[in-house]
Amino acid sequence: MTSEYVDALVETASDGISFDGLRVAGDGEYTFETPAVELTELSEAALRDVAAGSPYVTNWYFWHAQTPQKDDRWAFLRRVEDAPLESETDSIHDRYEALDDGVTTTWGQLEITVTLGTAGQREYSLSHVADGADSELHSYDESLQARELARLDDDGRYRPLKTAPTLGTGWEFSGLGPEALVEAVGFFYPATITNWHREQNGNLDVSHWTETMERQSGIYQVVTTWDRGEGHEHVEWVAESCCTDSQCLKRREWQYDEERELETHGGDGVFPCREPCSLVISAARKFTKLDAEPTHSYEFELTPSEKEQLEGLIDAVAEGRVGEIREADIGKDANRYRTRFLRARRFDEDSQLCGVPTEEE
Amino acid sequence: MPDALVIAAHGSHLNPSSSAPAFDHADRIRETGAFDEVRETFWKEEPAFREVLRTVDAEEVYVVPLFISEGYFTEEIIPRELRLDGWNTDSWDSDGTSATTATLTAADTGQTIQYCGPVGSHDAMSDVIVQRAKSVTGDPDVGEGFGLAVVGHGTKRNENSAKAIEYHADRIRGMDRFDEVQALFMDEDPEIDDVTGFFDVSDIVVVPLFIADGYHTQEDIPEDMGLTDDYREGYELPERVDGHDIWYAGAVGTEPLLADVVLERTVEAGADVRGAIEQVRNRTRMAVEMDD
Structure with a gap:
């Protein structure tokens, strides 16, 4: 290894090295500089002596020979250990001291910790932010296994959206190398590293709502009929329904179009969302049809408590709180017994609210 | 720069097993080491077609659609979403079952893309259908005394879909392996509902030409054929229907040998992966009976 x-x-x-405080140059006769030493007129043997065991040299080697060189992956790994994106000129002493204890960062619901291995190599571990020291964790060491962990939530339900804040808990990866870490993160949160990096460099290609919908074909073409150039409240509703932090950890950067920004908060996630995703497009197809329906006046007789219960029910479903409501907590609007009572009291035999038909008879 | 393989599949928002064939075949190819990078990408899952190429390091990328037929997804959606400059439906110069490859540039990344025809219309798919028949009967010599039904959607969805079914049925008929071979469809004649009426032999292997198991292959087709009144109750293998034994194979796309067709597609596009093809064939215990 040495x-x-x-x-x-x-x-x-001979090409000249200048990286993270290390400067080496020469051909046959060499100079070797770090913030601590400045050596000149070194023979090759002397250069070899001083280089062996130097953390500056192993650090340089790690970042140039052992780390993926694709710009985005490299930049991500720099971020993971809180290193500046560009090479730094100061001492790496502080960073190395921090790495000895382990430097931890988060990426969505992932917690990534990097420590120093032998000869300047890094070892990465990966777990769920919600898992603590006393959690019982299954251990994994192959990045491909992340693909399976990302598939289902803790209730065993399928996660069609990888960046939904429903990543399952109870697992850990350890001893990953830089390439494997990047791969694992890619399976948990596909394309987030590359899009984050584009954004960092100011060249994230955002495709706004209108251009994304205009691109659609087949059954999704109908969504364009929703845009009639008269405001974009409907897209605010979509963003509020599907794209807030409670539903997706990507930070929405797409707007209605280049000129018109949405008022709905785009979220605080570290990685950006550059265009409406396939789930949003599928949902928008249904929303388009729902919103095209004309309204109709119905007359229902409800008690004030029943009206409030209906509102509470909708709220509980929309916020995903139904599962948390305890069996006997009749005080909660979305409690099952209470909801069954409402149904028993207010539905007719055709499941119509207060016996009022949906269509006029 | 090393080459990469991207397998493009449909995926699903609802069915967690829809992506399984893409993952499984990608893993089989990863094991061979034939490509430095292998990525799965989906219409309905992530990474999306729109973003997959930027996750790949290679300058040259082989893209193989894990779809059955040449049509809407392979000729419109995938090239559009991958942003393949200069693509048009004539790029493959195909009659509906003869696509090979088109070399294009991805506007998004500047990568050279070898955009291959879908697995479903490749000649080697015929061998996968036969392999599926072997797998489901557990008999490597299956053929004599058996009929084979290759099942697909009808033309209501895509004209080339029916073409691919008939193409492979014709090719397998030409192998003289099964007593009878019939192409059947879900929503047009000859219909799968009357499967037993199309065969004289008592044993019939039914292979749906679908990539993933899902609603059609697990619910529709078994019920339509009369294997069961309710798919949830299951059925036997083989199941007795109208005096015939039906060996229902489920989606052909789950057959391990399909990884071979993915590789064959890349070979057509210039990839040197013959060694990997041998490995995949050996691992999937393919009998030596390839046409070539």
Whole structure:
């Protein structure tokens, strides 16, 4: 291992090295500088001596030979250990001290910790932010296994949206290398690293609502009929329904169009959402049809409590709180017994509210 | 720069097993090491077609649609969403079952994309259908004394869908392996509902030409054929219907050998993965009976 990074350093020296506080140059006769030492007129043997065991050299080697070189993956790994994106000139001492204890960051519901391994290598571990030291965790070590963990939530329900805040708990990856970490994160949150990186560089290609819907074909073409150039309240409703942090951890960057921003808060997530996703488009198809229906006046006789219960029920379903309501907590609007009581009292034999038909007879 | 393979499939918002064939075949190909990167991408899941190429490091990417027929998804949706510059429906110069590959540039990333025809219309798919018959009967020599029904949607959805079914039925008929071979459809004649009426032999293997198991292959077709009145109650293998034994295979796309067709598609596009093809065939215990 020692010879590998030293060989690489000697080979590269003639091109000049300047990275994270390390400066090496020369060909046959070398200079070697770090914030702590400044050596000149070194023979190759002397360069090899001083390079062996130098954290500056192993750090340089890690970032150039052991880390994925694709810009976005590299930048992500820098972020993971809280290193500046560009090479730094100061001492890496503080960063290394922090790495000894482990540097932890989050990415959606992922908690990523990096520590120093041997010869400047990094070891990454990955777990769910909600799992603590006393959680019972299943251990994994292959990034492909993340794909399976991302599929179902803790209730065993299918997660069609990978960035929904419903990632299952109770697992951990340890001993991952940089490539494997990036892969695992990619299985949990596909394409988030590359889109985050584009945004960091100011070149995230956002496709707003109108252009995304205009691109649709087949059964989704109908959504364009929803846009009639007279305001975009309907898209506010979509964003409020599907794209807030409670539903998706991506931070919505797409707007109605280039000129008209949505008022609905786009969320605080670390990785951006660059266009309405397939779930939003599918939902919008249904919403388009629902919103095209004309309203109709119905007359119902309800008690004030029943009206409030209906509102509470809708709220509980919309916020995903139904499962939390205790069996005997009759005080809650969406309690099952209480809801069954409402149904028994107010539905007729055709399940119509207060016996009022939906269509006029 | 190393090459990458992207497998493009439909996926589902509702059915968690819809993506399983794409994952399974991708894993089989990963194991061979034939490509430095293998990625799955979906119309309904993530990574989306729109974003998958930017997650791939390679300058040259082979894209193989895990779809049965040449049509709406393979000729319109995937090229549009991958942003393949210069694509048009003539790019494959196909009669509906003869697509090979088109070399294009992805406007999003600048990568060179070898956009391959779908697995379903490749000749090797015929062998996968036969392999499926072997798997479901547990008999590597299945053929004599058996009929084979290849089942698809009808033309109501996509004209080329029926073409692919008939194409493979014809090819398998030409192998002289099964006593009878019949193409059947869900929503047009000849219909799957009357499956036993199309065969004289008593044993019939039924192979639906679908990529993933789901509503059609697990609920519709078994009920339509009379294997069961209610799919939830299940059925035997084989199940006795009108004096015939029906060996119902489920979606052909779940057959491990389909990974071979994915690789064959990339070979057509210039990938040097012959070794991987051998590995996949050996691992899926394919008998040596390929046409080539």
